[in-house]
Amino acid sequence: MEHLCSLGANNKKMTMLRESQIMKIHYITAVAALFVVAVHIMMRIAIMPYGMSLEYENVIANYQNIPYIVLLESILVLVSIHGFNGLRVILLELRQSKKWEDGVTVLTIAGMIALVAYGTRTIIIANGLGVE
Amino acid sequence: MTEQLIEKIETMEKKHEKQKHQREKEYPKSSVTLKIYRANRRAGESPHYDRIEVPVQHWTTVLDALLYAKAYKDQSIGIRYSCRMASCGSCGMKINGIPRLACYTKVSELQGREITVEPLSNFPHIRDLVTDFSQFFAHHHNVEPYIQNDNADMQEKNKLTEFIQTPEDVDKYLQFSYCIKCGLCYSACPTVATDTQFPGPQALSQAYRYFIDSRDTAPKERLNLVDNRHGIWRCHFAGSCSSVCPKGVDPALGIQLLRGHLLGYSKNEKKAAELKERQKKDD
Numbered sequence: 001m002e003h004l005c006s007l008g009a010n011n012k013k014m015t016m017l018r019e020s021q022i023m024k025i026h027y028i029t030a031v032a033a034l035f036v037v038a039v040h041i042m043m044r045i046a047i048m049p050y051g052m053s054l055e056y057e058n059v060i061a062n063y064q065n066i067p068y069i070v071l072l073e074s075i076l077v078l079v080s081i082h083g084f085n086g087l088r089v090i091l092l093e094l095r096q097s098k099k100w101e102d103g104v105t106v107l108t109i110a111g112m113i114a115l116v117a118y119g120t121r122t123i124i125i126a127n128g129l130g131v132e
Numbered sequence: 133m134t135e136q137l138i139e140k141i142e143t144m145e146k147k148h149e150k151q152k153h154q155r156e157k158e159y160p161k162s163s164v165t166l167k168i169y170r171a172n173r174r175a176g177e178s179p180h181y182d183r184i185e186v187p188v189q190h191w192t193t194v195l196d197a198l199l200y201a202k203a204y205k206d207q208s209i210g211i212r213y214s215c216r217m218a219s220c221g222s223c224g225m226k227i228n229g230i231p232r233l234a235c236y237t238k239v240s241e242l243q244g245r246e247i248t249v250e251p252l253s254n255f256p257h258i259r260d261l262v263t264d265f266s267q268f269f270a271h272h273h274n275v276e277p278y279i280q281n282d283n284a285d286m287q288e289k290n291k292l293t294e295f296i297q298t299p300e301d302v303d304k305y306l307q308f309s310y311c312i313k314c315g316l317c318y319s320a321c322p323t324v325a326t327d328t329q330f331p332g333p334q335a336l337s338q339a340y341r342y343f344i345d346s347r348d349t350a351p352k353e354r355l356n357l358v359d360n361r362h363g364i365w366r367c368h369f370a371g372s373c374s375s376v377c378p379k380g381v382d383p384a385l386g387i388q389l390l391r392g393h394l395l396g397y398s399k400n401e402k403k404a405a406e407l408k409e410r411q412k413k414d415d
C-alpha cells in the first residue's frame with residue numbers, strides 16, 4: 001500500500017518550471033500563434049495572388065522585409081514551443097517511468113531548440129540571398 | 133418548402149414515437165438474459181461470457197437480476213455490493229458498456245432483452261465483476277481529503293471551535309461532497325486509461341472540494357498537490373466523468389474551477405484571513 005500511496009504525489013522530478021507555468025505558456029503561445037499565423041496568411045493572400053507569392057523572387061523579397069521576418073520568426077518560436085510541449089504532453093501520457101519522462105523532457109527541449117535554430121538559419125540565409 | 137419538410141419530419145417522428153410506445157406496452161419484459169463477464173485469471177480461468185436468463189419485474193435492478201442469478205443459477209458469480217441504494221459505491225460495473233451502479237440501474241430502462249455486465253475499465257481486475265480499488269483510493273488519499281485548519285484546537289477537546297459558513301460558502305463545495313467514491317468517473321476517464329499516475333476525476337474534484345471549503349486553511353498546499361506532470365493538467369476535458377456520475381457530481385467542472393485558481397484567474401477570497409477575523413470575534 002505504501003508504494004501506491006505515493007502515486008501522483010508531489011514527488012521530486014526533474015523540473016525547472018511548475019506544470020501550471022508550462023501550461024500557461026502552452027495556452028499563451030497557442031493564442032499568440034493563432035494571431036500571428038492569421039496575419040501571415042492574410043499577408044499572403046492580400047498582397048498578391050497566392051500562386052505568385054510562391055515565386056522565387058517574391059519569396060526572397062519577403063525575407064528582405066524586416067517586419068515580415070519578425071513575424072516569421074515569432075511564428076517559428078511560438079509554434080515550436082507550443083508544438084513540442086504538446087508532443088511532450090502526449091508522450092508523458094503514453095508511458096510512466098522516470099527514464100521515459102526524463103528522456104521525453106530532454107528530447108522535446110532539444111527538438112524545440114533544433115527546430116528554432118534551423119528555421120532561424122533558413123531566415124538568415126534567405127535574407128542574405130537577395131543582397132548582391 | 134423547408135417548413136413543410138420540417139413539418140413532415142416532425143409528424144413522422146411523432147408516429148414513430150407512438151409506435152415504439154405501443155410496441156413496448158405490448159411486450160413488457162418478463163425476463164432478460166444477463167451476459168456476464170467471467171474470468172478468474174489466478175485460477176487459470178480465461179475470460180468468457182456466461183448467459184443466464186432471469187425473471188424480472190418492472191422494478192428489478194441489474195443488481196437484483198444478478199443476485200437472482202447468483203442465488204438460483206450460479207453461486208460462483210463474483211460481485212461486490214452492499215447498500216443496494218446508491219450510497220456505498222461498491223456495485224459499479226459496465227452495463228451495456230457504460231459504467232453504472234448496478235443497484236441504481238433498472239432493467240426496464242435498458243434497451244433489448246440482453247444485458248451485458250462487465251467489470252469496470254481502468255481498474256485492475258480481480259474476478260468476474262470485481263475490480264481492485266487500491267490505486268483509486270490511494271489517489272483519493274493523496275489529495276488529503278479532510279479539512280485542515282490551523283485555527284482548530286485539536287488538543288483542548290472541551291473547547292469547541294465553531295466555523296460558521298454561509299449558504300453561499302456551502303454551495304461552493306456541496307455537490308462535490310456527494311461523491312460516494314464508486315469509481316465510475318475514474319473508469320470512464322480516457323486519461324486514466326493511459327496515464328497510470330493521473331489522479332483521475334474523483335481525486336481531482338475532491339481536491340477542489342477541500343480547496344474551496346471556507347473552513348480549510350491549506351489552499352496553497354492543495355494546489356501544489358495536483359500541480360505536477362501527471363496532475364490536473366493531464367485532464368483534456370473529455371467530460372465523460374460528469375456524464376457517468378450517478379450522484380450528480382460534475383468532476384470535470386471541479387477540475388476546470390481548480391485550474392482557474394492554478395492559472396491565477398480565479399481568486400480564493402482570502403479565506404484564511406476571513407477565518408482569523410471570525411475567530412477574533414468569537415474569542
Ligand code: HEM
Nearest residue numbers: 030031033034037079082083084086087089090365367368
Ligand atoms: C498554430 C498552431 C496551433 C495552435 C493555434 C494550437 C492551439 C492550441 C490550443 C488553444 C490548445 C488548448 C486547448 C486545450 O487545452 O484543450 C492547444 C492544446 C494542445 N495543443 Fe495545440 N495548437 C497548435 C499547434 C499544435 C501542434 C503542432 C501540436 C503538437 C505537435 C499541438 C499540440 C497540442 C496539445 C497536445 C494540446 C493539449 C494540451 C492539453 O490540453 O493539456 N498543438 N493547442
Ligand code: SF4
Nearest residue numbers: 311312314315317377
Ligand atoms: S465523482 Fe461521481 S462517479 Fe466519481 S467516484 Fe464520486 S460519485 Fe462516483
Ligand code: FES
Nearest residue numbers: 215216221223235
Ligand atoms: S450496492 Fe451500494 S451503491 Fe450499489
